[in-house]
Amino acid sequence: MMGQSEKLQKIAAEALEQGQVTMVLGWCKKDFWWQAPVAFITDPASAARLVWDPFTVYNPVKYLLDNHHCHEKIGVFVKGCDSRAVNRLLQDRRLEREKVVLFGVPCDGKTDAAKIKAAFPGRKISAVSRVDEKLLVDTDSGTETLPAAGYLLDKCQTCRHPNPVVYDVLAWEKVEPRPGVDDARFVRVAAVEQKELEERYAYWLRQFDRCLRCFACRNVCAACNCRTCIFDQAEPRWIGKASDLADTLNYQIIRAFHVAGRCFECGECERVCPADIPLQELNRKLIKDINEYFGEYEAGLDPNDKPPLGTYRGEDPAGFDES
Amino acid sequence: MKRIGVFLCWCGSNIAATVDIEETMAAARKMPGVVYVDHNKYTCSEIGQAMIREAIAAHRLDRVVIGSCSPRMHENTFRKTVEAAGLNPFYLEIANIREQCSWVHKDKLTATEKAISLIRTAVAKAARSEPLFSTEMSIERRALVIGGGIAGIQAALDIADAGFEVDLVEKEPSIGGRMAQLDKTFPTLDCSACILTPKMVDVAQHGNINLITYSEVEKVEGFVGNFTVTIRNRARSVDMEKCTGCGDCYAKCPSKVDSEFEMGLAKRRAIYTPFPQAVPNKPAIDRANCRYFTSGKCKVCQKVCPAGAIDYEQQDQLVEKKYGAIVVATGFDTHKLDNYGEYAYGKHPDVITSLEFERLVNASGPTGGKILRPSNGQPPKNVAFIQCVGSRDKAKGNPYCAKICCMYTAKHAILLSEKVPGANAFVFYIDVRTPGKDYEEFYNRAYEECGATYIRGNVSKVFPDGDKLVVRSVDALSGALVELVVDMVVLATSVDARADARELAQKLSITTNAYNFFNEAHPKLRPVETQTAGVFLAGACQGPKDIPDTVAQASAAAVKVVSLLNKESLLSNPTVAEVDIKLCSGDMSCLAVCPYGAIAEKFIEERHGREIRKRRVAEVNTALCQGCGACTVACRPGAINLKGFTNEQILAEVDAICL
Amino acid sequence: MKVTTDKINSNLIKEVEEVSGQKVSACFQCAKCTGGCPVVWAMDVYPHQILRYAQLGLADELLNSKTLWICASCQTCDSRCPREVDIPKVIEALRLVLLRARGGNYLHPNNLPARVLENAPQQGLVSAFRKYAR
């Protein structure tokens, strides 16, 4: 039976060979066992580089912004979250659907390398692979088996759409969403909400004090797809370039506001943050409020929706004194 | 660096008494970019304006800040001033140091501090102002008048006489409105119908007036000079082309319902014209009460119609029309008396409202002009008139004075004495208000010549006693308790805004006051205009008004419309949105929030190395853009900006305030 | 009866307004209160006159009037007043002003027999202390 990586390789090679697409975005391995960055495949022979392993978390969709001009059609492997990024770009009119062929990859959750490392302190790990719900970890002192569910990335533990929501081809059978994800979705938000006001401010101040202003959270985000971000402009200068905590708070508040009603909960912002700032607690707060005030809305499911802040109903409630 | 001139206005003592002008000037001199500071007792006067013009020339000023009254007051005046001195009119900024400073603060120290801050903010904004230019827009040289009462009729006739086409939209099957219901009019006692009916006929026959009855305004889009209005022509069920107005249909119609025109004192048919002099004199079927429409059987009118004009299949039609100007003349409703149980209205047939009384007096009314008690058809001997019913009552009614009741009650007393010789009129009042030409004399006539007894006391209770009514009050002047036994009680009901006034205001983007009367742009200086350019007011929709005032306002509104439609073209609002295509991502978030459809997508071509790429960007139609700025916030990269209120300017204002 | 500047400026109105919470100056003398008052036949000063006297500061005329003790607080006037003046409250305030001005301190908790304390309704006690004790 063909392995999952081979399936991806076959899909990509065929699409390239048949001229259906001129580039395929998927995942490849690098030197370290936990690395599986996005690969840009343009010839069928290189399709053999493609892999599907516990670490193929990276979202290839945003790369379409840079590449769709140069190619007639691009093939993209999309997990559930990646497919919602496609809808995000379609809804924002940053991409045309006919420019892409979507190879859907049902995803059973990606593995958190840090959790694996922590499980084997002092041991050298050379490879990790997944077989159903088990992780096989090759170490310098033999192969160990771990339950996959316990070592998922945090963001995958609250994933509501493990299957692509839009695709042209499906690599394999769809998977079931993890049980309990709906309950888990706003747990962290509720925990912050329950803090006292001053405690909340101190909490966020501590988090954002670590912010480097590297803008990785923004740059990785498919909802942050402006040609030139407002924070990169010199005139008017919306925030200072220097790393000032107040400017950082300004950036983080407005960043969250700009993705309000548009964030599709891929959690990449939080994953890429070098300072481990819990950004999803901010994004999800906005989702929670929008749901409560203006009705349930899940971004990235239908590119024809109007985003909640781009529409209104006359009878909307207000989160402030309307007397 | 800009060369900014700051001019402070004393406004007599209005500003100078509370804001230390000297100190404010000293502070202004130190503000970045300020090269000249001066002051004047009345900057809006010719002397004050000349001072600004001269200073611009003498000191090569390129931006002007005036600390004075609200920009809503004199912004246009001062824009013209700086324009006359050769500057772009939008190089002017006004710091509102009167309405928002000297008039609301008492302490001179802190008020001065605030005035300085307001000047600093205006200087910061002015330093970032750009020259703005209007573009010329065509005008749709037609007017819409909403409401076919005397206000609408007068406005329509005046506009039409000036040579412009007018559409007159009326909700009822006929024009005429409230005035058509009245018998005589004060203070001359002309017959209402005698003076109104000819005007109604004029409307019908005027080549420039297009009468659209049984219709309502559904939607209003566009802006001054270029409104697009959707009108709902309600299904009349009568083909207006075929109908000859013979009246056979309503003579035979078997359904009888209370006549609205007769205030329920008489019946009309389901197919009806509201009154005999109706214009157009063609009936409509009231489908809610029509046997055919409610039970599917009848069709009597169709059978008897000699012209074959009855059309049960008619549907409401939505018609879209373009106008350059709109006159709103939708009139008033009479106050509902649900809160006034003490007057026994609705419980006893001889307690009637003033408008019902008008119908009783009217020769074409239900009694043929005889004043008869509804209970027994006998003429009343004693009649009590109660004023201020629902007016001047902040507890249960309207806190305002309805303005017309004193006069019409005097008229009623006079009419009673004429129509029922020997009858006694008792008028219960709080105050009698008669400002108006010949009004006091008219009121004097009521009690001097016609024998009306005026009692200064509000009636506390009316209750039946046998076939009579007991009216209980006190004569506050003598201190005597009053208990009258009368045959009829007439309630001078207050004037309300139309029940659907707010809905219409929202469609027109005009505002209302707390009681839903439409707001004029300025209570004294712009009494017939609204805050929405091109929309004008006439009559009681703006506030309680009698016929002379209504007609005067209607003609005034007509003049405003005519002067607007007479223009070759209009200058567009230059404070419109503008797209920086460098920054525009083309995601069209702006388009989603634009209420005017003023944003469209366009594709531009850009060179990337050797290849040419097409890219979507937003484009603003400056003729349609009204400058609200909603798009600027929807645009995440800040690619769309609002001229005159740019991001740079507002951020500079924030910085200047918080400094 | 004579109105002088001193009278109009007297503290009585202020005191009555403060105690009653009513705006005496709001009355525009429509007299609807008097017209509907069920016990007006027994009054020497009519309700609308009470308000007028208060507006004019006619303290003696007010405080000597029988009306203060005749008003039954039935609220008929109040329910019809177009100016939202609760006249019974104004009259009650006048009564309190009068009683307090008399200076008597009739009630002391210690002097109340236990029998009374046991059986008297609380509301009655509160009211009694409000009126007859300082």
Add this chain to the structure above:
Amino acid sequence: MSVKPEGFEPLIVAFCCNWCSYAGADLAGTSRMAYPTNVRIIRVPCSSRVNPSFIIRAFQRGADAVLVAGCHPGDCHYHSGNFFTRRRFTVLKQMLEYMGIEPERFQVRWISGSEGAKFASVMNNITAEVKSLGPNRKLRDAR
């Protein structure tokens, strides 16, 4: 976070739409309805012109409170602007509270052109509320 020095006079930045709330402020003026000097008005055409960035900027630069005032829903001079305002600032206000900013610091109110008295009373209230909270240090620039 807040210290309450004696005689603290808060700085309140108010964004007022030209057609309703700015007119309401003018009406308060023509009616001589007094309110404290702490508030500074920035005139915008419509409350929908107010960018959340302006609000954060005001806090950064030292505002103790920010008010956005517009026409009542349905009365917008531009038909629908304040409906967007309502959604945007419902979201922003909840977020600021979630981040630990006192709710009194950022307020949104509907004040029509005929509500001069309401304008004055809103100004009185917000000034009193912020006075009792003390100066705002949150979100504020270090320099």
Add this chain to the structure above:
Amino acid sequence: MKKIAKTKLVELWRQLASETGLYLPIASDGVVNFARWQEGAEVDLEALNTLLPAKKFFFPQTETVLKYSFSDDLVLEDCAGKAGEALCLFGARPCEVASFSMLDRVFLGEPVDEAYRRRRELTTVIALGCNDPDETCFCGSFDIDPGKAPGADVLATDTGDELVLVAQSAKGEELLSLLNGVLEEATSGDENKVKDAQEKAKAKLPPAPPAGGLMEKLDGMFEDSYWDLLYQRCIACGTCTYICPTCHCFDIQEYPTGSRGERIRCWDSCMYADFTQMAGGHNPRPTQKERVRQRFMHKLNYFPRQHGEYACVGCGRCVRKCPVNLDILEVIKDLGGAV
């Protein structure tokens, strides 16, 4: 040579902090950064590298270089001459210490950066030798010994239950002498333990790709198609440059507030679109390709051409933190010799 039991370290820090500002790797919400020590601080000497490199102590992320105000006259206040405080940096890893000498070449070369010089002089560095290098460490490529830190004032080595401290400069001697009360004299046995630890660490270091010859190879590669492929993955965040101990590009910004203002110097990043963008809008590095090339060419070609050593110390931060796994190790492997 001195030593101290690891259980008594808090006493050492307490003593040090009473003498000078003490900064060491402290964990907050699980993230380790150099932070000022205070009672109860969660010091983490096991952490391999802090999130932000120690360069921030000499070359802060943001610093005010000038203040000005004008009401009647313009008044200037130079801030650079007053910069810095006396402090002790405890626990800098050898790679980190190696980076200081690279930064010195930039900031202490003519014209001397006065603020940097002051901060550098006011700081005493206590390095902490590595015992357990990570799989991502490649200091070996640049001949840095993970157990030794020649540029430090004091070298500390973890010998199991104790920390052995060796002064390597006069400043170091002086510092240790202040700590006599808490330190014990080390023995020759301890000296052996240190050597042993250093050797073990070196042995544990993953095989490092040789960097030799890279500079010459890159001379001809400015227009190479290699960069066309390499940059594709880059998302243009500034993570690698901000966490890099040797990156030192900065930008100057004005912060005017009415009649006052400040001039600020802050870290810049060649990953950002506005890097080297000129006032008129032109940018000689218009796309991410040029910017990615700039980063690696600077570290591996321009800098060594100018200063004689590579501007990389192999700390591995970029390898671990790059959100898309694009790092200098990959470039060295691609262009240099095999592992």
